Amino acid sequence: MELKMFILVVVLLVGSLMPLRGASSSLGTGTTHDNHGLQNHQNSSDTTPSKKPFPVLSFDYDHVRTPFEISLWVLLASLMKLGFHLIPSMSSIVPESCLLIVVGLLIGGLMKLVGENPPVLESNIFFLYLLPPIILDAGYFLPIRPFTENLGTILMFAVVGTLWNAFFVGGLLYGVCQLEGHRLGNVDLLSSLLFGSIISAVDPVAVLAVFEEIHINELLHILVFGESLLNDAVTVVLYHLFEEYTSVGTINVTDVFLGIVCFLVVSLGGIVVGAIYGILAAFTSRFTSHLRVIEPLFVFVYSYMAYLSAELFHLSGIMALIACGAVMRPYVEANISHKSHTTIKYFLKMWSSVSDTLIFIFLGVSTVAGPHEWNWIFVVSTVIFCLVARVLGVVGLTFMINKFRIVKLTSKDQFIIAYGGLRGAIAFSLVYLLNEVHFPMRNMFLTAIITVIFFTVFVQGMTIRPLVDLLAVKKKQETKRSINEEIHTQFLDHLLTGIEDICGHYGHHHWKDKLNRFNKKYVKKCLIAGERSKEPQLIAFYHKMEMKQAIELVESGGGSKLPSAMPSTISMQNIQPKKPPQDRALPQLSKAREEEIRKILRTNLQRTRQRLRSYNRHTLVVDPYEDGWNEILIKKKKMMELEKKISQMNNYLTVPAPPPDSPTIARARLASDPQAWGMKSVTESIPTIKVDLASPQSPESVNVVDELSKKGSQPKVSDEEEDGLTMKVPSPVKQRKDKKPDEEDDKEPQQRFMRCLSDPGPAAEEEDEDEPFLP
Amino acid sequence: MGSTNSTLLKIPNVEVLMQETGFSPAHIIRLHDRFKALDKEGRGYLCPQDFGAIKELAMNPIGDRIIGAFFSPGKETVDFHAFVKILAHFRPVDKDRPKEPNSPEPINSRSNKLKFAFQLYDQDKDGKISRDELLKVLRAMLGMQVTEEQLESIADRTIQEADLDRDDAISFEEFRKSLEKVNIDHKMSIRFLR
Numbered sequence A: 001m002e003l004k005m006f007i008l009v010v011v012l013l014v015g016s017l018m019p020l021r022g023a024s025s026s027l028g029t030g031t032t033h034d035n036h037g038l039q040n041h042q043n044s045s046d047t048t049p050s051k052k053p054f055p056v057l058s059f060d061y062d063h064v065r066t067p068f069e070i071s072l073w074v075l076l077a078s079l080m081k082l083g084f085h086l087i088p089s090m091s092s093i094v095p096e097s098c099l100l101i102v103v104g105l106l107i108g109g110l111m112k113l114v115g116e117n118p119p120v121l122e123s124n125i126f127f128l129y130l131l132p133p134i135i136l137d138a139g140y141f142l143p144i145r146p147f148t149e150n151l152g153t154i155l156m157f158a159v160v161g162t163l164w165n166a167f168f169v170g171g172l173l174y175g176v177c178q179l180e181g182h183r184l185g186n187v188d189l190l191s192s193l194l195f196g197s198i199i200s201a202v203d204p205v206a207v208l209a210v211f212e213e214i215h216i217n218e219l220l221h222i223l224v225f226g227e228s229l230l231n232d233a234v235t236v237v238l239y240h241l242f243e244e245y246t247s248v249g250t251i252n253v254t255d256v257f258l259g260i261v262c263f264l265v266v267s268l269g270g271i272v273v274g275a276i277y278g279i280l281a282a283f284t285s286r287f288t289s290h291l292r293v294i295e296p297l298f299v300f301v302y303s304y305m306a307y308l309s310a311e312l313f314h315l316s317g318i319m320a321l322i323a324c325g326a327v328m329r330p331y332v333e334a335n336i337s338h339k340s341h342t343t344i345k346y347f348l349k350m351w352s353s354v355s356d357t358l359i360f361i362f363l364g365v366s367t368v369a370g371p372h373e374w375n376w377i378f379v380v381s382t383v384i385f386c387l388v389a390r391v392l393g394v395v396g397l398t399f400m401i402n403k404f405r406i407v408k409l410t411s412k413d414q415f416i417i418a419y420g421g422l423r424g425a426i427a428f429s430l431v432y433l434l435n436e437v438h439f440p441m442r443n444m445f446l447t448a449i450i451t452v453i454f455f456t457v458f459v460q461g462m463t464i465r466p467l468v469d470l471l472a473v474k475k476k477q478e479t480k481r482s483i484n485e486e487i488h489t490q491f492l493d494h495l496l497t498g499i500e501d502i503c504g505h506y507g508h509h510h511w512k513d514k515l516n517r518f519n520k521k522y523v524k525k526c527l528i529a530g531e532r533s534k535e536p537q538l539i540a541f542y543h544k545m546e547m548k549q550a551i552e553l554v555e556s557g558g559g560s561k562l563p564s565a566m567p568s569t570i571s572m573q574n575i576q577p578k579k580p581p582q583d584r585a586l587p588q589l590s591k592a593r594e595e596e597i598r599k600i601l602r603t604n605l606q607r608t609r610q611r612l613r614s615y616n617r618h619t620l621v622v623d624p625y626e627d628g629w630n631e632i633l634i635k636k637k638k639m640m641e642l643e644k645k646i647s648q649m650n651n652y653l654t655v656p657a658p659p660p661d662s663p664t665i666a667r668a669r670l671a672s673d674p675q676a677w678g679m680k681s682v683t684e685s686i687p688t689i690k691v692d693l694a695s696p697q698s699p700e701s702v703n704v705v706d707e708l709s710k711k712g713s714q715p716k717v718s719d720e721e722e723d724g725l726t727m728k729v730p731s732p733v734k735q736r737k738d739k740k741p742d743e744e745d746d747k748e749p750q751q752r753f754m755r756c757l758s759d760p761g762p763a764a765e766e767e768d769e770d771e772p773f774l775p
Numbered sequence B: 001m002g003s004t005n006s007t008l009l010k011i012p013n014v015e016v017l018m019q020e021t022g023f024s025p026a027h028i029i030r031l032h033d034r035f036k037a038l039d040k041e042g043r044g045y046l047c048p049q050d051f052g053a054i055k056e057l058a059m060n061p062i063g064d065r066i067i068g069a070f071f072s073p074g075k076e077t078v079d080f081h082a083f084v085k086i087l088a089h090f091r092p093v094d095k096d097r098p099k100e101p102n103s104p105e106p107i108n109s110r111s112n113k114l115k116f117a118f119q120l121y122d123q124d125k126d127g128k129i130s131r132d133e134l135l136k137v138l139r140a141m142l143g144m145q146v147t148e149e150q151l152e153s154i155a156d157r158t159i160q161e162a163d164l165d166r167d168d169a170i171s172f173e174e175f176r177k178s179l180e181k182v183n184i185d186h187k188m189s190i191r192f193l194r
Helices: A002-026 A037-043 A061-086 A088-093 A096-114 A123-140 A144-149 A151-180 A189-200 A204-214 A218-246 A253-285 A292-312 A317-335 A338-369 A376-401 A411-419 A425-432 A442-470 A483-503 A508-527 A530-534 A537-556 A561-565 A567-575 A591-613 A626-650 A663-671 A674-683 A691-709 A716-728 A732-738 A744-758 B002-010 B014-021 B025-038 B048-052 B055-059 B063-070 B080-088 B110-121 B131-145 B148-162 B172-178
Strands: none
Touching: A061 A088, A061 A096, A061 A338, A088 A096, A096 A204, A096 A338, A096 A442, A123 A204, A123 A218, A123 A292, A123 A317, A123 A338, A123 A425, A144 A151, A144 A218, A151 A189, A151 A218, A151 A376, A189 A218, A189 A376, A189 A425, A189 A442, A204 A218, A204 A338, A204 A425, A204 A442, A218 A253, A218 A317, A218 A411, A218 A425, A253 A292, A253 A317, A253 A508, A292 A317, A292 A338, A317 A508, A338 A425, A338 A442, A376 A411, A376 A442, A411 A442, A425 A442, A483 A508, A483 A537, A483 B025, A483 B055, A483 B063, A483 B080, A483 B110, A483 B131, A483 B148, A483 B172, A537 B131, A537 B148, B014 B025, B014 B080, B025 B080, B048 B055, B048 B063, B055 B063, B063 B080, B063 B110, B110 B131, B110 B172, B131 B148, B148 B172
């Protein structure tokens, strides 16, 4: 049912495209309002030019022509995408890119039937508007760790593999053309090498489109994808090199040497340009705490400028974009608000999705539109040579690479890498850019490239999923890292660095450690605002997990029970630091529930802020809520015991909200209500406190700690919630209790913590969810 | 080659060493040179101060534990054999080695690597990582940047996640299980020692 309506809408849209274009073209370049469209018919009988009746309704298409058409195309693309997901059976067999190309073909066909000239994928539009969002999306969310671990392999495939492909295909095609003679005779060596270099590059758009749907394991994904990104430099250099010299006809050794130098300049230059813009963006984001709304804009504009600047100098724009995104990401994410992060993520995904849809549709349309010259031998041999070159290249390179890898690539991996070498729109656009004068066989090239693209996208794209299943290739593991893994991996990193130092070997870990140290010492201080610069990665990770759990707890805590059962815990949660940048999977709460939560948060936060504002760093000598803190601990301990009893009774694995009428819980809740003890401690703000108060309390606190540690059988969730609560509030009490010898240096961080907490930050009212409350 | 042979001969029981650890002669020589460089006084064995002289190791948060791992309990010196045996843990795993049914597990097997790492956590050698031991490690790694509460919360959370038999400590099996997704062969290997 929905499908039929959907198709109807789409047909109407497409239908509206034609007459509009027909109308506009037949009207020529008409300018004035009055003479257009309907008005024309109405006034045709009226010959007096002096006074016409006032035009109530006029039709002026040219005025809005360009944006209107662009919007129509974008709308069409989005509706197509929507449509495919309404047909689940199709989308599981055929990858989206194939369906989109088919749609493009249909539209192109329709347009041709109507007599319209279907638009071709303009290279300018493609390179300047359609490609950057996709690459930025890929670069910003590039998984850095697997990328750097496999960088050597990726570079080998990208550089050496592409060069091999280019020369193999180009050379063999030249041979074929020479052998064939007639009609192909004008393909000289340089032209065929140029063609080879264009067609040999694996296309990131196509790879992303297909690989995203098959959920292959991280290693293979990053290998193929990384290769598709990094081979841009090679393609750029080879393209310019051959294009430049085709008019002349020969290349000599100096040119080759210059080509190599050019390659280094193009790739490194692109990376440097990207890194500069990335650092600028990170630096800018440091100061945006007052104007959160435009934070995403900085990210997008700086990245786009990086791309354009690189293209300005004919450097590799793709590498610049990747470098920019990868460099700026850790610093920007530490600085920007949660909302900005979500905005950036969704905008990038949206733009890249639309771009990618448009690209494939246009590919289809251009196929129908573009001038074609079909030559069986050329096209078929191109396809065959491409496949053969890819397979040979991958096998040969893997053989060499495996000597240097710790985790070797198996033949299954090699097959997937070879099979995943898809060609796409970049190749098409590059051929389209060729000058007809210098390259009379351009149309033949176009046809051949389109055939190769279709072959790879349709045949390889459609069959890769069943092949992956057939070969039982490892899929992407869906589970996230546990905190154990995080801690132990860090531990192992330190261990390996230590062992490398003992061996006297400056290996992988040594340099990584040095880089991290440099990063922490200098770079983070410059680029990250405020106290976030000192937060170690493990803590950020831990916060993230706690937050997630807390949210899950809130959601599972039950609807009506939510307000009554959770006030104390939620208020404590709000003192927690800024929500973690990565991986914020906020659950879907109903509107009413959300409103309840918001109200609770608002009221409790106000209380929190009141409490915090009532003392500042100047009057604060000793932590005034030190005694309140111990009370909280005691209350919490009681709550935990109660919950333990409840869960033992109910055999739940998650903690249900305790029944609201339980008297002990109610008492505990009220007693631990922040406002209650908060006010008390303010009035008590006696600076002369309690170095001695600490001691009588310390045995008690010690008991509390021991109690806390005996939580073995407790249900996991409640524990985490409690632990999430214990985490934030700093406590000099605990420090003193532990009787550490090096207490002096504890004082300094404590002062710092207090300063942070007492200063709620600017514009705290609207920004309460976003403002980092930092330890 | 003559000089290398003579160096090899100087090392006592070098054949046994090579067989046990799987190092090639070139590696043994390289490690021997390093051993001699660390052993500044030429005594033929190393003591903790020699390790302490490596300045990068001093900056390592778990540097002293690593140094401690080289010395078996009670001994104050480590000779070349022990030195090489410990380092053998970090050799990359030979996937193509034929599995002889009766031979003992090689030192650089995944299991032994994990055992080595486990021992670095478990200082009192009771076979479990208790909460305190975990806290000590966390404190060493995270240092002054975090509060005691955070450390304790993290430690509690870690133990909770890994502890399957609810004894409030992480045994070796639980440790191994929590790292099953991590590629230990890759993570705990130094290419240089292949």
